[in-house]
Amino acid sequence: MRLSRYLLPTLKENPVEAQIVSHRLMLRAGMIRQTAAGIYTWLPLGYRVLRKIEQIVREEQDRAGAQELLMPTLQNSDLWKESGRYDAYGPEMLRITDRHDRVLVYGPTAEEVINDIARNELKSYKETPKILYNIQWKFRDEVRPRFGVMRGREFLMKDAYSFDLTYEGAKHSYNKMFVAYLRTFARCGVRAIPMKASTGPIGGDLSHEFIVLAETGEEQVYCHKDYLAMPIPSEDVDYDSDLEPIYNQWTSLYAATEDKYDEAEAKAVGDNLLSARGIEVGQVFYYGKKYSNPMNVAVAGEDGKPVLIEGGCYGIGVSRLMGAIIEACHDDNGIIWPESVAPxxxxxxxxxxxxxxxxxxxxxxxxxxxxxxxxxxxxxxxxxxxxxxxxxxxxxxxxxxxxxxxxxxxxxxxxxxxxxxxxxxxxxxxxxxxxxx
RNA sequence: CGGAGUGUAGCUCAGCUUGGUAGAGCACUACGUUCGGGACGUAGGGGUCGGAGGUUCAAAUCCUCUCACUCCGACCA
The missing domain is CATH 3.40.50.800 (Anticodon-binding domain)
Known part of the structure; x- marks a missing residue:
C-alpha cells in the first residue's frame, strides 16, 4: 500500500479525551475515531489489526474443534424472558422497539440464541459434544464507557458455547477452550495468565479470567513468577487427548486478581510473588444447566430419555485485546506491534x-x-x-x-x-x- | 446512576470575569528556502462560537432550557 493513497490521519497532539496510552495511540495512529460515547469507526489501519487478531482467534478455535457460526446482533427479547435474564440484565442491555412494537435487544452476549439453536437442532446424545462460536459485535450500554476500545459500548467479541452430556464432558470442553486461549493470546504476542474468577450465584468454581500483564492495566493482580516462563502448548496439542495435565500445570500456582486476593495464600508464595497491573482479555466459564434447565435444552440419552445439557461459555474481547496488546507493547514513540498482528x-x-x-x-x-x-x-x-x-x-x-x-x-x-x-x-x-x- | 467539568477552525486551546464586526499554534493550499528524526518564511482557505429560547441598540461573552462529550465513584468482555 502506498501511504500517499492510504487513509492514515495521524495526529501530532494527544486528543484530550484519551486518558490511557492505548486509546491515545490508537487515535494518534489513525486507527479509530469515536462516533458516539464508546462507539468507534475502525479506520483502515485499525481494521487491519482487528482482522488479524480475529483470524488468530478463529484459527485457534477451529484447531480446538469449535465450529464457527454467526448469530445476529439483534435478538428476540422473548428468549431473554424465557431464560429469566430479560429483567435481570438491567439497563445495560439495549432494547429496541421495532415498527410492530416488538422489543428486540442488541445482544450483549448470546447464550439465549445459541441455546435456542441447540434445543431445536440437537436431538441425540450422539450429536454431543459440540462447541459453537461466533465473532460478532456486541453492545453493552455501559454507564461509563472509557479507555477507548478497552471499555467501549460496542465491542467485537468471540463467544463460544459448549454442549455436553455430562460434567466430565463439559470439563473436557472447558479444558479445550482453556488450552486454545493460552495459544491464542500467546500468538497475539502477549502473555495472558489464567486467574481464578468468581462464578456468581450459579456456583461451581470453574471459571478463569485471562489477564494480560501491562503496566497501565486497570486492576492489580498477583501471581507466581513462574507463570511468566510457563510453556505455551504447541500447535500439535491433541485436543481429543486428556488435557488435564496442561490445565493442572496452568492452575497449580497462585494467581489472583485484586478482588480475589488472599493475603495468606499470597504470603505462601513468598519471594516468587509477582504483583502487577493486568487487563482481562478473556474468560472461560462452566455453567452447567443454567440455561438448559429454564430453556429445556435436552437431547435423548442412550436410554431414550431426555438429558439436560451441561454447558459452558467462553469469551474473548477481540477489540479489547487490541487495546491490551498496545498497553503491553509500546514506547514513548508509539506502538510496537507483535509481528503476528501488525497491520x-x-x-x-x-x-x-x-x-x-x-x-x-x-x-x-x-x-x-x-x-x-x-x-x-x-x-x-x-x-x-x-x-x-x-x-x-x-x-x-x-x-x-x-x-x-x-x-x-x-x-x-x-x-x-x-x-x-x-x-x-x-x-x-x-x-x-x-x-x- | 451519584459527583465534577467541558463544548469556539480538522487537532490543542485563548477570548467570557468587565457585552461592541472571531483569534493563536499545529494541520491544510500555493510559492520559495530547507532536506536522515514531526523544518522555516511569505501569502491563503477554513468557524451560523453544541442547539433552542430570552435580556439588550448590540451576545462566543449575561439568563433559562436542552443535547453531547470528558473526568472521579459504583459497575463491567
Whole structure:
C-alpha cells in the first residue's frame, strides 16, 4: 500500500479525551475515531489489526474443534424472558422497539440464541459434544464507557458455547477452550495468565479470567513468577487427548486478581510473588444447566430419555485485546506491534522521494516484497525524513526499510527493527531475503 | 446512576470575569528556502462560537432550557 493513497490521519497532539496510552495511540495512529460515547469507526489501519487478531482467534478455535457460526446482533427479547435474564440484565442491555412494537435487544452476549439453536437442532446424545462460536459485535450500554476500545459500548467479541452430556464432558470442553486461549493470546504476542474468577450465584468454581500483564492495566493482580516462563502448548496439542495435565500445570500456582486476593495464600508464595497491573482479555466459564434447565435444552440419552445439557461459555474481547496488546507493547514513540498482528510487516521509507535513484530503488523493493506476499506500507509521500520516521514509529510496524540517497551511493539500504531499535545496513537483495524468509 | 467539568477552525486551546464586526499554534493550499528524526518564511482557505429560547441598540461573552462529550465513584468482555 502506498501511504500517499492510504487513509492514515495521524495526529501530532494527544486528543484530550484519551486518558490511557492505548486509546491515545490508537487515535494518534489513525486507527479509530469515536462516533458516539464508546462507539468507534475502525479506520483502515485499525481494521487491519482487528482482522488479524480475529483470524488468530478463529484459527485457534477451529484447531480446538469449535465450529464457527454467526448469530445476529439483534435478538428476540422473548428468549431473554424465557431464560429469566430479560429483567435481570438491567439497563445495560439495549432494547429496541421495532415498527410492530416488538422489543428486540442488541445482544450483549448470546447464550439465549445459541441455546435456542441447540434445543431445536440437537436431538441425540450422539450429536454431543459440540462447541459453537461466533465473532460478532456486541453492545453493552455501559454507564461509563472509557479507555477507548478497552471499555467501549460496542465491542467485537468471540463467544463460544459448549454442549455436553455430562460434567466430565463439559470439563473436557472447558479444558479445550482453556488450552486454545493460552495459544491464542500467546500468538497475539502477549502473555495472558489464567486467574481464578468468581462464578456468581450459579456456583461451581470453574471459571478463569485471562489477564494480560501491562503496566497501565486497570486492576492489580498477583501471581507466581513462574507463570511468566510457563510453556505455551504447541500447535500439535491433541485436543481429543486428556488435557488435564496442561490445565493442572496452568492452575497449580497462585494467581489472583485484586478482588480475589488472599493475603495468606499470597504470603505462601513468598519471594516468587509477582504483583502487577493486568487487563482481562478473556474468560472461560462452566455453567452447567443454567440455561438448559429454564430453556429445556435436552437431547435423548442412550436410554431414550431426555438429558439436560451441561454447558459452558467462553469469551474473548477481540477489540479489547487490541487495546491490551498496545498497553503491553509500546514506547514513548508509539506502538510496537507483535509481528503476528501488525497491520503491515514492514514500512518502506523513501527518504529521496522525487529523486529517480531513490524512487526506482523503492519501487523495486516494493514490487519484490509485495510479490513475495510481504505486507508493505510504502511511504512515498513528499515529506521530510523526520515526519516519515515519526509516522513509522507511531504506527509501530515491526520493520522499517529505510532507503536514502546516502546509502544508495554505497549500494545499501537500512533495516530498522522497531522493537529493538537496531539498524542494519545491507544490500537491497539481502533486505528482501531477510523480510521474505 | 451519584459527583465534577467541558463544548469556539480538522487537532490543542485563548477570548467570557468587565457585552461592541472571531483569534493563536499545529494541520491544510500555493510559492520559495530547507532536506536522515514531526523544518522555516511569505501569502491563503477554513468557524451560523453544541442547539433552542430570552435580556439588550448590540451576545462566543449575561439568563433559562436542552443535547453531547470528558473526568472521579459504583459497575463491567
Amino acid at each position: 503491515f510487516k514492514v514500512g518502506l521509507v523513501n527518504l529521496g522521494t522525487g529523486k529517480e535513484v531513490a524512487d526506482k530503488a523503492c519501487d523495486d523493493l516494493y514490487a519484490k516484497l509485495t510479490k513475495a506476499g510481504v505486507e508493505v506500507l510504502y511511504d512515498d509521500r513528499d515529506e521530510r525524513a523526520g515526519v516519515k520516521f515519526s509516522t513509522m514509529d507511531l504506527i509501530g510496524l515491526p520493520y522499517q526499510l529505510i532507503v536514502g540517497l546516502r546509502g544508495l551511493e554505497k549500494g545499501v539500504v537500512e533495516l530498522k527493527n522497531r522493537k529493538t531499535g537496531e539498524r542494519r545496513e545491507m544490500s537491497p537483495e539481502d533486505a528482501v531475503a531477510f523480510l521474505t524468509r
